[in-house]
Amino acid sequence: MNNLIKKAALTHELNHEEILEILSSNDLNSELFLAADKIRQEYVGDKIHLRGLIEFSNICRNNCLYCGLRRDNRNITRYRLSSDEIFNLAEYARNKLGLKTVVLQSGEDMYFTKEIMCSIIARLKTLDIALTLSIGEKSTEEYAAYRQAGADRFLLRIETTDKDLYHRLDPDMSWDNRRRCLKDIGLSGLEIGSGVMVGLPEQTLSSLADDILFFKAINADMIGIGPFIPHPDTPLKNCQGGDLELSLKVMALTRLLLPDINIPATTAMETLAPNGQLMALQSGANVIMPNITLAEYRKNYELYPGKSATNCVKDDNLSELNNKIASIGRKISSDYGFHHKVL
Ligand code: SAH
Ligand code: SF4
Numbered sequence: 001m002n003n004l005i006k007k008a009a010l011t012h013e014l015n016h017e018e019i020l021e022i023l024s025s026n027d028l029n030s031e032l033f034l035a036a037d038k039i040r041q042e043y044v045g046d047k048i049h050l051r052g053l054i055e056f057s058n059i060c061r062n063n064c065l066y067c068g069l070r071r072d073n074r075n076i077t078r079y080r081l082s083s084d085e086i087f088n089l090a091e092y093a094r095n096k097l098g099l100k101t102v103v104l105q106s107g108e109d110m111y112f113t114k115e116i117m118c119s120i121i122a123r124l125k126t127l128d129i130a131l132t133l134s135i136g137e138k139s140t141e142e143y144a145a146y147r148q149a150g151a152d153r154f155l156l157r158i159e160t161t162d163k164d165l166y167h168r169l170d171p172d173m174s175w176d177n178r179r180r181c182l183k184d185i186g187l188s189g190l191e192i193g194s195g196v197m198v199g200l201p202e203q204t205l206s207s208l209a210d211d212i213l214f215f216k217a218i219n220a221d222m223i224g225i226g227p228f229i230p231h232p233d234t235p236l237k238n239c240q241g242g243d244l245e246l247s248l249k250v251m252a253l254t255r256l257l258l259p260d261i262n263i264p265a266t267t268a269m270e271t272l273a274p275n276g277q278l279m280a281l282q283s284g285a286n287v288i289m290p291n292i293t294l295a296e297y298r299k300n301y302e303l304y305p306g307k308s309a310t311n312c313v314k315d316d317n318l319s320e321l322n323n324k325i326a327s328i329g330r331k332i333s334s335d336y337g338f339h340h341k342v343l
């Protein structure tokens with residue numbers, strides 16, 4: 001085995017230069033993916049955790065250059081689900097599909113005040129589920145209140161650790177504030193989920209190496225990595241976008257360095273290639289987030305093109321997903337899928 005990959009698999013430590021060396025060469029890819037798959041099996045086992053994704057509002061105050069929900073995009077119909085609609089979907093996820101985690105995701109929609117959000121959280125928590133939020137940048141007090149109301153986890157991707165790039169892509173937003181949010185999420189007792197996009201314009205391999213080290217530095221409980229996919233109604237429509245292989249490499253390295261965390265096979269990977277998700281599950285990933293948002297809303301939640309048609313639940317018994325998972329010798333987990341720290 002290559003010495004660097006061996007070192008990563010044994011010690012779960014690599015420095016910036018070493019990560020960069022692996023990222024820079026494609027000769028090591030199959031060895032890297034195999035090593036990440038082995039470490040995944042050793043630390044988090046063969047079970048795959050499913051998280052039911054509810055995209056409950058596509059209204060957003062921000063204008064991120066890469067995202068189809070950005071406030072200047074006039075080509076989508078904006079929607080916001082009611083508290084009852086959200087509850088009914090979560091109940092369907094739990095009682096019909098048997099899912100043990102529900103993820104509530106939205107744009108930064110200011111209608112959902114701390115009070116409204118907390119009452120939704122408390123109601124959903126009567127369902128015997130773990131609850132993840134992915135609703136953007138909030139105050140210290142808000143994260144603490146979500147936790148107190150019963151939320152278990154929070155997903156907030158740092159998007160990139162290259163501050164200049166971040167500020168070019170996220171006008172009016174501050175990287176330092178996003179970093180502050182991740183600190184507050186951890187302090188509040190919520191599990192910390194973060195991640196990045198791969199293939200952003202002018203993103204370098206060196207900055208991707210920094211990203212991986214950042215995941216370690218923040219003690220992440222889960223990390224989602226997906227290729228950037230240009231959206232035709234955004235200023236980045238003519239950019240090239242990320243490729244699957246490099247995204248898988250960043251993901252596999254993340255598994256080697258943070259061996260016991262939860263890592264989803266992201267929908268963006270599946271959007272780029274029909275077997276992207278299976279490749280991810282065999283290169284370090286152990287989580288899938290099936291989309292349970294109703295089709296009429298989902299079509300207006302295109303962060304990137306193709307998203308709404310990918311990874312959605314087509315039946316009430318998850319048989320398609322089950323078959324896919326069984327085809328690579330894996331099984332669906334029946335527990336809540338918390339991060340169990342081994343290291
Ligand atoms: N508003 C919240 C959650 C919704 S966006 C937030 O921004 O945190 C969820 C994620 O979608 C973002 O973190 C980003 O990484 C991803 N995303 C947005 N646009 C994308 C694109 N064009 N290609 C790939 N991923 C994208
Ligand atoms: Fe809004 Fe999130 Fe899209 Fe940025 S990435 S525009 S915050 S939904």
